[in-house]
Amino acid sequence: MTEQRVLIAGGGIGGLTVALTLHQLDVPFVVLEGARELAPLGVGINLQPNAVRELGDLGIGADVLDGIGLATHEWALVGRNGNDIYSEPRGLRAGYSWPQYAVHRGRLQLLLADTLRERAGDDALLLGHRVTGYEKHGDGTVSVVGTRADGSPFRERGTLLIGADGIHSAVRAQMHPDQPPIHWGGTIMWRGTTQARPIRTGASFVGLGSARHRVVVYPISPADPETGLATVNWIAEIRVDEVDDRAASGWFRRVEVAEFAHHFADWTYDWLDVPDLLARAEVAYENPMIDRDPVPTWHDGPVLLVGDAAHAMYPTGSNGASQAIMDARLLGAAMLEHGVTPDALAAFDERLCGPISQLVLRNRGDGPFGLLDLVDERCGGQFDDIDDVVPELERNAFMAGYKAAAGFAIEQLNAAEPTIAPGATLGTRIDA
Numbered sequence: 130m131t132e133q134r135v136l137i138a139g140g141g142i143g144g145l146t147v148a149l150t151l152h153q154l155d156v157p158f159v160v161l162e163g164a165r166e167l168a169p170l171g172v173g174i175n176l177q178p179n180a181v182r183e184l185g186d187l188g189i190g191a192d193v194l195d196g197i198g199l200a201t202h203e204w205a206l207v208g209r210n211g212n213d214i215y216s217e218p219r220g221l222r223a224g225y226s227w228p229q230y231a232v233h234r235g236r237l238q239l240l241l242a243d244t245l246r247e248r249a250g251d252d253a254l255l256l257g258h259r260v261t262g263y264e265k266h267g268d269g270t271v272s273v274v275g276t277r278a279d280g281s282p283f284r285e286r287g288t289l290l291i292g293a294d295g296i297h298s299a300v301r302a303q304m305h306p307d308q309p310p311i312h313w314g315g316t317i318m319w320r321g322t323t324q325a326r327p328i329r330t331g332a333s334f335v336g337l338g339s340a341r342h343r344v345v346v347y348p349i350s351p352a353d354p355e356t357g358l359a360t361v362n363w364i365a366e367i368r369v370d371e372v373d374d375r376a377a378s379g380w381f382r383r384v385e386v387a388e389f390a391h392h393f394a395d396w397t398y399d400w401l402d403v404p405d406l407l408a409r410a411e412v413a414y415e416n417p418m419i420d421r422d423p424v425p426t427w428h429d430g431p432v433l434l435v436g437d438a439a440h441a442m443y444p445t446g447s448n449g450a451s452q453a454i455m456d457a458r459l460l461g462a463a464m465l466e467h468g469v470t471p472d473a474l475a476a477f478d479e480r481l482c483g484p485i486s487q488l489v490l491r492n493r494g495d496g497p498f499g500l501l502d503l504v505d506e507r508c509g510g511q512f513d514d515i516d517d518v519v520p521e522l523e524r525n526a527f528m529a530g531y532k533a534a535a536g537f538a539i540e541q542l543n544a545a546e547p548t549i550a551p552g553a554t555l556g557t558r559i560d561a
Contacts, residue, residue, distance in 0.1 A: 136287035138291065138299070139436070139438070140161075141293060142436070146457035147457040150457045154461055154465065154549070155556050158253065162256050167238060167256070173233060175450075176194075176454075179227075183455065183457075183458045186551075194230050197233060201228070204334045205335045206497075208512065217528065227542075231334065231362065260299055260300065269288075275299075308422070308424060311419050311441075316417065318365070318415070321410040323407070327361060328400055332347075334346075341505075367392050384413050419441070421489075426478055435453065435460065436452075436456055443496065444492075446531065458548040459481065468555070496531060
């Protein structure tokens with residue numbers, strides 16, 4: 130295969146969106162993914178309006194996203210006593226020009242992969258190719274090395290390398306060999322889905338409890354018109370004080386609900402029965418809430434990190450997948466300005482590494498769930514009227530600050546020009 134192409138390590142949401150963006154710009158590429166096959170793994174995630182806008186500009190609009198998820202109407206925090214702390218409309222109902230979506234992560238990945246194959250052909254996505262490192266050459270090009278599914282080695286050469294190989298990124302490990310280990314702050318998450326009646330608006334994202342002990346609930350499918358049941362995604366979390374080194378492996382495992390349900394045994398309200406929701410789960414997984422300490426750069430000559438390889442973050446802001454999509458689109462914009470060159474990667478790094486690294490650290494402070502910390506600090510979670518604890522102006526200011534930092538403030542997003550103008554293309558121009 131020709132060297133005049135971009136190599137993409139990793140076929141997750143970030144890597145596939147990079148590939149779709151390069152295809153849109155007529156830039157040759159290949160995606161190298163370690164898995165032998167792609168399967169709809171995982172549970173629910175959220176796509177913020179900024180990411181939904183970018184997918185629409187890639188031709189993946191609401192008509193397609195409606196097939197794998199549900200447009201979110203409301204975001205709400207509720208105290209352990211069942212009283213509201215904060216709520217706001219989301220997506221179109223909030224005044225955005227684009228909706229917010231709750232989708233199944235695995236189904237989104239498969240949608241992106243299928244779309245890529247339809248547009249660029251099967252050879253655009255090579256499965257069973259696990260990248261283990263890279264080599265820079267004197268002529269400015271780069272090679273990736275790795276192993277195929279059968280254990281045999283491979284080497285691919287290209288103009289640039291985009292490391293989109295996740296939180297355990299081999300590309301990042303080589304770029305930053307002295308990076309600290311994966312960071313775990315002590316929160317354990319159990320995640321799953323249950324066929325249940327959606328609460329509140331029928332398309333609400335609800336965080337219930339405290340900063341140390343909470344449940345997050347939201348539907349990722351429309352309710353069945355006959356049964357009234359939807360696929361409801363839930364996350365049950367506790368924070369423990371004894372932090373060990375298990376997070377280094379991620380210890381993601383399938384578990385029985387009985388292993389953790391006792392933490393939520395009395396969480397029963399007239400509008401939500403948490404024990405019942407957990408007991409009827411179709412599947413449940415346990416994993417730590419982990420991220421990585423920021424690094425000073427995501428750029429090494431012809432090599433760039435994106436997505437979780439660059440900025441793995443706690444899911445408290447519902448923006449990990451959204452930022453990976455934004456990375457891909459902003460990388461495309463940088464290439465339009467600087468060509469398919471290391472200069473484009475350097476410009477991307479200069480624009481995003483600092484502010485997104487700050488967002489990683491901000492999410493460690495519970496992101497928008499930080500309001501729960503304030504409530505705990507001021508009243509121990511017990512209140513009748515939240516205005517007596519955290520006044521409305523303070524609550525609104527807290528949320529506005531997070532939205533601005535995460536890049537989805539309403540006015541800012543609605544007024545922004547398209548990241549990539551319609552019809553923009555680089556042709557086959559590769560400037561090594």
